[in-house]
Amino acid sequence: MSIARVQSLCLTPDGIRPCTARAQIQGGLPLTRLLNRGRNAASLRERIRSVIKGAGYRYPSGRVTLDIELARGGRLDDGHALPLALAVLLASDQITTAAGAQHTWFGELNLDGSLLPLDPDLVLACGNLQNLAGGTGAPHFLASLRQLDPTPMTATAPAPSAPSLMPGWPTELATWVLSGGHSTLVYGEPGVGKSGWSHGLCAHWPESPRVRARRAGKRLFASTPGVSDPWRLPVGANARQLAHWQHLQRGHVVALDDLPLHSQGLRDALPERMDLEPQTATLATANPCPCGWLGSPRKACRCNPATRRRWQRQLPPPLIDRFDLVARYEYGEAGPRPIDMRPIRTSWVRQQQRQGCLNAQLTCAGLNDVPGLGQSMTRALRLHGNRLGLSGRAQLKCALVARTLADLAGRDAICEDDLQTAIGLRASPHEG
Template identity: 30%
Template sequence: MALALVHTRAGLGLEAPEVLVEVHLANGLPGMTLVGLPETAVRESRERVRSALTNAGFDFPTTRRITVNLAPADLPKEGGRFDLPIALGILAASEQIPVASLESVECLGELALDGRLRPVSGVLPAALAARRAERTLLLPEDNADEAALAEGLTVQAAGHLSEVVAHLLGQATLPAHTLTAPTPSRAPLADLAEVRGQHQARRALEVAAAGGHNLLFAGPPGTGKTMLASRLPGILPPLSADEALEVASVRSVCGLDLLAQWGQRPFRSPHHTASGAALVGGGSRPRPGEISLAHHGVLFLDELPQFDRGVLEVMREPLESGEIHIARASRQRRFPARFQLVAAMNPCPCGHLGDPRQACVCTPAQIQRYQSRLSGPLLDRIDLQVEVPALPPDQLTRDTRGESSATVRERVLAARERQLARGHLNARLPGAALEAACALPEAERVWLAEVLTRLKLSARAYHRVLRVALTLADLAGASRPERPQLMEAIGYRQLDRLRGGGESSA
């Protein structure tokens, strides 16, 4: 036998395309050649594989020409995951193991110089792809728990190359690795009862949780904007099994622990100095950014105007589509980004515009420049824009607690059940379905048109108002929005009202 084929999966983000490792032995100048767009770490596998085979007691064909082809040829290959498939391909081509033993198996893993198997990143997407292909996955022990999250996949794990070879020769059997279904993380979440006052902001937070709406808090420093935002995960429903796998897949690609926060919705809060690549993903070898790490969870951007405007603008498309496409000269990647945006900002550079505790020292031009860092199209995509005023001292010192997160979550879950009966959360309900669900009478349409004209709201903002009003109706148990829900929804477009220069009759 001079040719052997081994199946594996490429570590290319959340996509795990199959790579066929072809190993051919031929007479000629001794040496080993890798072809198929291998990057540096893959090319260096020649020395790792050679040393691992020798130190594990196997014969390395030193007198023949070894050609390793990683097909498809136009797919860039990266990482150390190809070490194990290449080693097994050499052993099969040199007839040290039977080729037939590799037909229904996919392999991945990095080799140490002594033959030990080392873990690699991005195993969960590869495991899900192997399950769809109905193949057994053979990989390092340290990756076994992660791969076993793909229920229905046969996972066999080993700690050393010799264990893998013994299994393929039938001399020993690697048992199928099983993982008890992980339980949702019980890490304590911040409770909404700890927030004093700020009734409108609390209400907006509940509406955002119920309908999946984006939310912006604006107010002076120290009014509780960050405190409120950090309470949102505590009133959201737990992740479903499919959602938990999607979240874990992103974390797997990024090399993060999968089980520490299993079942909890992500809460990401990048610093305002984050670059565009850090926020939405990118790099020469594209990797997920913060918006993908917040998939099915919350992305909190504090000090929103301090972010580079160009960085914020790249979020506009993912906010609508729920995914991000990253294109480079030699490769393209698609990452999920179905996140809920919560942001906080001061009203002016000094932070005290409208603050009764301290006078603002900013000029009108400074305030205009500061607020203009947020473009109209970006604000249009934020359904709820709420002012968070400074609380009087008597409310701060009063020993009263608001509703707990558990109480609010019950109402959120009930409202979401009504929305899921329509097929989508209100924040993502298609336009035609949104109009049908609202079914506004003619008088309400005329009134709403007058208000929108006065506030100079865009068509997108109009639909955002309808979405929020529908969520308010769901929270109230009503079949469709009425005038009170429409008035409250318009009241949550406070930054639009400032930009439009008008006051609503609502």
């Protein structure tokens, strides 16, 4: 009798968690038993037999007992065929211990023994789970069961490049948004690249390795139909899908393109959802009017006043107040320019060392709770806010944005210039 054990990972509602696959081979009549029960147990047992033979190995004759310890909430699926097949090959001495037991294996097998390509986000997430895997080695990627010298998983996923953004104002705005993890509403004329700009920010949103691993696992465990990007909620989604997607993206960001075109139920639920999920930022884009040319210097708006009023009702003030920044995306004539991530990462470090989270995730009951906002700056913010008609929530958002601007400049205290810039980022889309 021989027993082998292989470390693996499984998808659960809480993300990616470690699991252990075991195989025991005994003498006797040919029989394969899988101790785990489930609707996929029978097909998984046959898949293991097929992939071992398809890869050119010998399926052991005798009694084969298979077992896999799933994490809480994990489910048995075809992805567990890889660790179970490796456990069988180890128990039958067809591969060496160094090739199987010293690594953490994760993937889905074809019937010929090759592995299907993994999702890039999942590859990076698994590569960050060395402490969670519980094995003696880091997670690795295997191209085929015939390959006994696996290559690191992180080598299969290229590092993302800096987002290509328009020069000038959009690039500065991107720096401010990324530095503090702020929820942002950008509006502007059609075709200037608002959606591409917001998606570039989503791809570089600040997150810890643990958050990235949990988010990737959740997204693959329970995906939302019709969603092509891991952060983008398509037009037509309802309030329930919004709540579901915010839960999947907790600690990251959700993108809503053309916010006025989303359903009324989603827009009504969005303010409450943003209050309930402060750890999840929201990036939204919108046109200032149905034709999109309100306030544009290049083309006159052709909407009548009644049409514009109906459009403005799609973005009520309580919804706009939930965003930290509300800015117009201006048209740029020059070519794209990559954003410099070095000061942004330095700002992330300052915020984590000071408060353990990003500025946008701070829970502040009032202006006095904002770090670095002295009494004089508090009075100045209230004076400007009351003169401009800003609500108390909008003034608090301005203070948090000013805190981010001070972190970018390397200052502990918020100055007057930070407040003026933050207040200027509360432009109403209703004014064009």
